[in-house]
Amino acid sequence: MWGDESQLKIVRERIKLLLKIHYADLAPVQRLASQGDLLMRQGDPATSLMLLTSGKVAVQIQLLEPRPHTLAVLEAEELLGEMGLFGTGIHSADVRVVEGPAELIEVSGDNFLKTLLFDVDLAMEMLSLVSQRCKSGNRVIGLLLDGIAAAHRGDTAQLAAIASAIRPLDHCLSLAGDRLVELGERRA
Incomplete structure (x- = not known):
């Protein structure tokens, strides 16, 4: 999913190890x-x-x-x-x-x-994973809200920056970013 891939990789590896232990x-x-x-x-x-x-x-x-x-x-x-x-x-x-x-x-x-x-370690790893996913989701929501505000103002420069930030996250989100750019261009 979205987020700090290095942290997520560490969490995934630790969870796999703990799953083997248990x-x-x-x-x-x-x-x-x-x-x-x-x-x-x-x-x-x-x-x-x-x-x-x-x-x-x-x-x-x-x-x-x-x-x-x-x-x-x-x-x-x-x-x-x-x-x-x-x-x-x-x-x-x-x-x-x-x-x-x-x-x-x-x-x-x-x-x-x-x-x-x-297993406190396993519980902490799961909390870390869920927390990372929530943090990443919050970032995406923030970017989309910024995009809506920029589209409302017709701020095509900010929309382009937001679309660039969203594009690598996921195909569906990339489409949402592109739609915001189109809305902003119509507004401008």
Whole structure:
């Protein structure tokens, strides 16, 4: 996803190590999913955590628009489902295989949460990962809000800078940045 990739890489490696240490307690299940398979559905209960070991998945959210928005495309070594597991207990987005087959390691939420009770390091790594994702999401929201304000003013220079900052994050966000630039140009 978006964020400080060096920090995220360290967190991912540490989580993989800790998952190996707690293998017996976690009772992981290997899963294979085909392209197009829905792994998690927005609005469903979050009952497990998955580690994507190969393939690509898209995190998509559908709110008011008829088509879902792709928030991120994730590759191997990403954790899936942690936000629902640690948050409201409900998935806030769909997770669909977009390049597969995808190989995953699935752990029940109950087993994972029990393991966290006895491993402060694992709990801290999960907090770090969730915190980094929230921080990155806040940055994107801030950029989009700045873009809306710049489009309203017709400030094409600021819009170009914002679009440049958004473009490398994700295809869907890149499209949003481009749309803001178009709106600003119409306003100018």
